[in-house]
Amino acid sequence: xxxxxxxxxxxxxxxxxxxxxxxxxxxxxxxxxxxxxxxxxxxxxxxxxxxxxxxxxxxxxxxxxxxxxxxxxxxxxxxxxxxxxxxxxxxxxxxxxxxxxxxxxxxxxxxxxxxxxxxxxxxxxxxxxxxxxxxxxxxxxxxxxxxxxxxxxxxxxxxxxxxxxxxxxxxxxxxxxxxxxxxxxxxxxxxxxxxxxxxxxxxxxxxxxxxxxxxxxxxxxxxxxxxxxxxxxxxxxxxxxxxxxxxxxxxxxxxxxxxxxxxxxxxxxxxxxxxxxxxxxxxxxxxxxxxxxxxxxxxxxxxxxxxxxxxxxxxxxxxxxxxxxxxxxxxxxxxxxxxxxxxxxxxxxxxxxxxxxxxxxxxxxxxxxxxxxxxxxxxxxxxxxxxxxxxxxxxxxxxxxxxxxxxxxxxxxxxxxxxxxxxxxxxxxxxxxxxxxxxxxxxxxxxxxxxxxxxxxxxxxxxxxxxxxxxxxxxxxxxxxxxxxxxx
Numbered sequence: 001x002x003x004x005x006x007x008x009x010x011x012x013x014x015x016x017x018x019x020x021x022x023x024x025x026x027x028x029x030x031x032x033x034x035x036x037x038x039x040x041x042x043x044x045x046x047x048x049x050x051x052x053x054x055x056x057x058x059x060x061x062x063x064x065x066x067x068x069x070x071x072x073x074x075x076x077x078x079x080x081x082x083x084x085x086x087x088x089x090x091x092x093x094x095x096x097x098x099x100x101x102x103x104x105x106x107x108x109x110x111x112x113x114x115x116x117x118x119x120x121x122x123x124x125x126x127x128x129x130x131x132x133x134x135x136x137x138x139x140x141x142x143x144x145x146x147x148x149x150x151x152x153x154x155x156x157x158x159x160x161x162x163x164x165x166x167x168x169x170x171x172x173x174x175x176x177x178x179x180x181x182x183x184x185x186x187x188x189x190x191x192x193x194x195x196x197x198x199x200x201x202x203x204x205x206x207x208x209x210x211x212x213x214x215x216x217x218x219x220x221x222x223x224x225x226x227x228x229x230x231x232x233x234x235x236x237x238x239x240x241x242x243x244x245x246x247x248x249x250x251x252x253x254x255x256x257x258x259x260x261x262x263x264x265x266x267x268x269x270x271x272x273x274x275x276x277x278x279x280x281x282x283x284x285x286x287x288x289x290x291x292x293x294x295x296x297x298x299x300x301x302x303x304x305x306x307x308x309x310x311x312x313x314x315x316x317x318x319x320x321x322x323x324x325x326x327x328x329x330x331x332x333x334x335x336x337x338x339x340x341x342x343x344x345x346x347x348x349x350x351x352x353x354x355x356x357x358x359x360x361x362x363x364x365x366x367x368x369x370x371x372x373x374x375x376x377x378x379x380x381x382x383x384x385x386x387x388x389x390x391x392x393x394x395x396x397x398x399x400x401x402x403x404x405x406x407x408x409x410x411x412x413x414x415x416x417x418x419x420x421x422x423x424x425x426x427x428x429x430x431x432x433x434x435x436x437x438x439x440x441x442x443x444x445x446x447x448x449x450x451x452x453x454x455x456x457x458x459x460x461x462x463x464x465x466x467x468x469x470x471x472x473x474x475x476x477x478x479x480x481x482x483x484x485x486x487x488x
Contacts, residue, residue: 010135010136012189014153015154016157016189017186018156019160019161020081020157020182022159023161024050026165026170027182028117028118031117031179034096035096036252036366037364041110046114048111049111049114050119052119057124057128058126060127061127064131065130072197073131074135074193075193077131078124078125079202080202083183084120084121084124086209089179090212166229167229169181170227170229171227171228174226175225175232180210183210228319230319231317233248235323240268244261245259246327253366256294257269258329263300263328265301270426270428270429272301272360273301273456273460276456279306281390284355285356287354287355287356288312288356290311290312291346292315292360292361293313293338294320295323295324295327295328298360299313303332308335310336312336314341314346315340316342344380347384350384354384355385356391357381357385359381367486368482368486370480373475373482374475375417375475378391388444391418392439394437396434399466402488406485409485410475412473417441422464427463437465
């Protein structure tokens with residue numbers, strides 16, 4: 001046995017491989033997010049594929065170790081894993097753009113992407129482990145103790161990889177940088193395990209790919225790319241209807257946008273203008289709570305329309321607030337307060353009451369925060385509204401036919417708490433498979449008026465729709481398959 005193959009010398013390598021495999025899994029979600037979102041289907045695909053690849057890798061590595069256990073093979077496995085990560089990092093965006101254009105169910109696309117992008121690196125990282133264990137094993141009587149030390153060390157590395165990715169790596173370095181950092185770490189430890197002696201060609205190729213990764217990560221792109229604790233964020237400029245526009249994309253879905261030449265009053269996406277219905281159903285409102293801000297499109301308009309009225313904004317991602325102030329012309333007034341907190345947690349902890357609550361947290365057709373869709377959550381909304389208060393929600397879906405189940409379930413769930421629930425389909429002049437709908441829930445049972453002297457508001461009121469929700473699912477904290485209903 002060589003000195004490096006002793007258990008104490010192999011343990012740092014075992015730790016690093018455990019670290020990389022879990023960091024790689026966490027980062028995998030950020031790789032797919034701009035093209036497929038972050039829904040449960042995407043996470044299931046990533047976790048399932050990586051577990052399958054690792055199980056095959058464990059089997060392969062164990063069989064190979066029994067036939068030919070030598071120090072240099074460890075370096076080979078790590079080099080191959082690093083090489084796969086580096087190549088994946090170079091070609092991931094082009095591949096995912098192509099795959100995203102294919103009309104297939106999301107689960108099929110995300111599973112296919114996970115196999116192609118994450119399968120081989122996970123396989124080689126797993127193949128290393130039984131090989132290292134076999135190499136370090138010198139006595140059957142110590143095999144249990146040695147296996148326990150190896151598994152414990154690998155698990156500690158995985159724990160560090162998990163927490164460090166979420167708390168430091170993602171918000172500090174970004175996805176592309178992190179991937180080549182992981183590849184560099186594997187190359188360094190492969191050299192530590194003697195790769196340069198027997199795997200010189202593979203080492204040189206891996207180093208060339210790593211150099212290409214580093215160069216590519218600093219290559220200018222036509223969009224700004226940010227990673228926060230919560231989102232993969234893209235900001236890009238374009239031309240729409242002959243006018244300059246700026247878009248905010250969160251996890252593969254365009255969340256907000258603005259006209260660059262009129263960033264506050266004119267609404268690029270008409271649905272946000274429909275929040276002005278608050279002034280129709282509660283003309284004397286003084287205090288408003290908005291849940292979910294994105295690029296702060298409506299808070300900007302709110303401050304313009306009602307500069308003397310109070311506005312509290314709850315946005316879970318502080319990075320979005322920072323970017324909205326830097327790139328989307330948002331400047332909070334003194335009577336605008338911002339809370340960086342989960343919307344449900346805020347509702348559960350605050351004792352403040354509001355005349356109007358506006359919810360814009362259901363913005364992606366791929367995934368919604370299920371905890372905001374339930375009877376218990378609507379009761380929290382109700383409890384925090386003043387007398388005659390109004391709740392306005394932007395809800396994706398159709399009144400009938402395909403993609404109507406989620407809208408119907410939300411209307412039924414809201415109606416189980418509020419005295420009157422109305423639905424206004426947003427008329428935006430486009431033909432989309434899913435519409436934006438303003439669900440207006442009134443705390444009072446009074447008969448509202450459906451006429452307004454403002455022609456813009458009147459046009460919104462004319463979009464009143466009847467939604468048959470009698471057979472829809474009533475969602476509760478115990479049973480809320482919201483993301484499955486989005487697809488029905």
